[in-house]
Amino acid sequence: MRPGHRLASLRDQLREHGLDAVVVTHPSNRFWLSGYSGEDIPPNESAGHLVIAHDVAYLVTSRLNAEQARLEAPGFTVYDRERDFARADAVLLRELGARRIGFEDHAILYRDYRALQQELGDGVELVALETLIDDLRAVKSPDEIELIARAQALTDEAFMQVVPTIRPGQTEREIAWHLEQALRELGAEGLAFPIAVASGPNSALPHYRPTDRQVQHSEPIVIDMGATVSGYCADLTRTIWIGEAGEQLERVFNVVLAALEAAEVGIRAGMTGKEADALAREVIAAAGFGEAFTHSLGHGVGVRVHEAPSLSPRSERPLQVGNVVTIEPGIYIPGWGGVRIEDLAVVEEVGARIVTTVPKRIPVAV
Numbered sequence: 001m002r003p004g005h006r007l008a009s010l011r012d013q014l015r016e017h018g019l020d021a022v023v024v025t026h027p028s029n030r031f032w033l034s035g036y037s038g039e040d041i042p043p044n045e046s047a048g049h050l051v052i053a054h055d056v057a058y059l060v061t062s063r064l065n066a067e068q069a070r071l072e073a074p075g076f077t078v079y080d081r082e083r084d085f086a087r088a089d090a091v092l093l094r095e096l097g098a099r100r101i102g103f104e105d106h107a108i109l110y111r112d113y114r115a116l117q118q119e120l121g122d123g124v125e126l127v128a129l130e131t132l133i134d135d136l137r138a139v140k141s142p143d144e145i146e147l148i149a150r151a152q153a154l155t156d157e158a159f160m161q162v163v164p165t166i167r168p169g170q171t172e173r174e175i176a177w178h179l180e181q182a183l184r185e186l187g188a189e190g191l192a193f194p195i196a197v198a199s200g201p202n203s204a205l206p207h208y209r210p211t212d213r214q215v216q217h218s219e220p221i222v223i224d225m226g227a228t229v230s231g232y233c234a235d236l237t238r239t240i241w242i243g244e245a246g247e248q249l250e251r252v253f254n255v256v257l258a259a260l261e262a263a264e265v266g267i268r269a270g271m272t273g274k275e276a277d278a279l280a281r282e283v284i285a286a287a288g289f290g291e292a293f294t295h296s297l298g299h300g301v302g303v304r305v306h307e308a309p310s311l312s313p314r315s316e317r318p319l320q321v322g323n324v325v326t327i328e329p330g331i332y333i334p335g336w337g338g339v340r341i342e343d344l345a346v347v348e349e350v351g352a353r354i355v356t357t358v359p360k361r362i363p364v365a366v
Helices: 003-016 027-034 063-072 085-096 110-120 132-138 142-165 172-186 200-204 247-266 273-286
Strands: 021-024 049-053 057-061 077-080 100-103 125-128 196-199 221-225 227-229 236-240 298-300 307-311 324-327 330-333 337-340 343-348 351-354
Touching: 003 021, 003 027, 003 049, 003 132, 021 027, 021 085, 027 049, 027 132, 049 085, 057 063, 057 085, 063 077, 077 085, 085 110, 100 110, 110 125, 132 307, 142 172, 142 221, 142 227, 142 236, 142 324, 142 343, 172 196, 172 221, 196 200, 200 221, 200 330, 200 337, 221 337, 236 337, 247 273, 247 324, 247 330, 247 337, 247 343, 247 351, 273 307, 307 324
Parallel strands: 021 100, 057 077, 100 125
Antiparallel strands: 021 049, 049 057, 196 221, 221 236, 298 307, 298 324, 324 343, 330 337, 343 351
16 A cells, blocks of 8 residues: 555544544554654654645645655645644644644654644644554555564574574673664664563563573574565564573473464454464463463564554454454573563464465574
């Protein structure tokens, strides 16, 4: 789905919800709708807002970014904010005569919301969009799936280049740097997220930044990485070890692998995120590690590495054809370590098509 078609889909939602216009402040939704890739500096420095009505679309930004905006977002009229984003948004909304205006309640600064209220006055209703645009993004077009597959292929190749070279005594940070170098040399435009290399006891921490800890023989080393290509993300996790695994690591790895395989065989369009999560969680619980699976089974991937849908015990929303999701069961044992194995998959009517090509078990010689 290209930006013009995305705008049409959003405008269908405007009509369905009785909205005259929307203000888009989420950077990922701004990029998805317009193609504009201006960089924000969180939490309070935005590179632009979108003001979209039924027949016009504005990209509100500064003179600094105006030329880039014109080049990247040809379907939008670029409007100079001069000083304040929200007040510039309000100028356009008044000119449009908009009375019922959607805003991204999960992605707007309170000061901007207050400024819109004050500038537009009591006769205008501000309506929270909740996840409306995120939900539009959740179903990927064939073009989007192709870009994600390219990012995943590049990620897989970088992983397979570097992992066979890992040796005892290397630091987590050193390995992460080699992986990033490989991604860049293969053509990644950036990282989907900071690369995680977690070894030994550190691998019990699902979200972890590499340190100067040196990797050792026979311990779990969890590597989580992803490239971006044309604004779209990849996501890969593998657990490796140097030499022999040892009894505990072998057992935990096999349980996680069985959980992954059960989910990959069972996931299909129409099941809820909760049902998908249960496919893996039941395997891990039956093996006695239920309390050690501390996160959800997976999440959507697209222009953000974490987006809709959610494969979690709390998600009652059905999966749809065209969702691109991670499948990543894990077991984490404090003081010992952890194992996570993650594939990227496209949800289809009859199952999940796995995009990841890296083998699940990768021997690393001493």
